Amino acid sequence: MVAITHVGTYLPEKKVSNLEFLEKFETDESFIRNKIGVVSRARKEKEEKASDLCIKAYENLNSKTQIQVADIECCVVVTQNPDFNIPHTSAIVHGAIGLPETCACFDISLGCSGYVYGLSVISAFMQANGMSKGLLFTADPYSDIIDENDKNTALIFGDGATVTLLEQNQPGLVPLGFDFGSKGKGYKNLINEEKLFMNGRAVFNFTAATVPISVNKLLDKLDLTKEDIDRWYLHQGSKYIVDTISNRLGLDQEKVVFDMYEYGNTVSSSIPLLLSKDIETIKTGQKIGLSGFGVGLSWASMVLQKMNS
Amino acid sequence: MSTVNVSQILEAIENANLVADVTALDLDKPLRDQGIDSLDFSGVLFNVEEAFGIEIPDDDIDGIQTINQIVTYVNAKV
Incomplete structure (x- = not known):
């Protein structure tokens, strides 16, 4: 059976503090902390794309467990803010981290439900095709699409990425x-x-x-x-x-x-x-x-x- | 004939876990002026919708800011 064995992450060091926007949005610190629950938003560099965030999450995964890229048989990216409409972001990640040509790549277009959907899809895909190791990435850099003047969204979303290593017949x-x-x-x-x-x-x-x-x-x-x-x-x-x-x-x-x-x-x-x-x-x-x-x-x-x- | 009363609306508000004592709320004062913020108010409306099986369109919200206004509104809908 397919198990999650490790998770790598990336959060940009740059942060935007919501406490600087109390006056602009006519709100208070209690509302920010206790209702929204976001004091600072992680913010990528403007030129960074979803694939860049994925690659940094992969570097973090590699620091936790030594990955042999030749062993990876599928690479899936969950995003609705891809680098481009064409090609799929997983192809860009594939090339950047040097995955083998035998590795299957595809994207999944989903938002906040995407990780759970992604786990079902990748584990079934690996099971059906007898694959031993796969990578499931998530990266949706919303800072590219947020209206900084919209109170409904401006104080909520942060940038980040993760990669989950799935393996057959391993503890996890x-x-x-x-x-x-x-x-x-x-x-x-x-x-x-x-x-x-x-x-x-x-x-x-x-x-x-x-x-x-x-x-x-x-x-x-x-x-x-x-x-x-x-x-x-x-x-x-x-x-x-x-x-x-x-x-x-x-x-x-x-x-x-x-x-x-x-x-x-x-x-x-x-x-x-x-x-x-x-x-x-x-x-x-x-x-x-x-x-x-x-x-x-x-x-x-x-x-x-x-x-x- | 009125089918929904103040205590039923207060019960729906109580179910939203927003205030310690719903009976202390002023029936004619906007809830937003009684410590219930915009998110809590969404929670109140959700609980009222669920309790009485009604849908409250966004356009109607300005007219139902107090408990008595909510009672009148719900009675017109049920």
């Missing part, structure tokens, strides 16, 4: 099951035409109504209870939305991981960023719950279990 986090869904009729509530537009109330309503149902449905399918889950990794949309979902699900707050204060909502990278900090501490047999939700409107939930092999 193994998917037990997934739940997916879409409400395509709501796509205009989170859309990038010239700049990103978000109908905050519509996205909040969608999330508060849909995600708890998805999580409960998945737990029922797996014959698990909320108490069987050791930690929850919900997409870090904002502190308010994470609090709302965990309250509506009745989760033990100590099990709900929250950490976006110093870098912001990094879209499909938010869950693997959290996972990268915790992966070494998850014990054999423990189960963790993940749920991503947003652009589409789309959602995906999953349970992973740490297994020895």
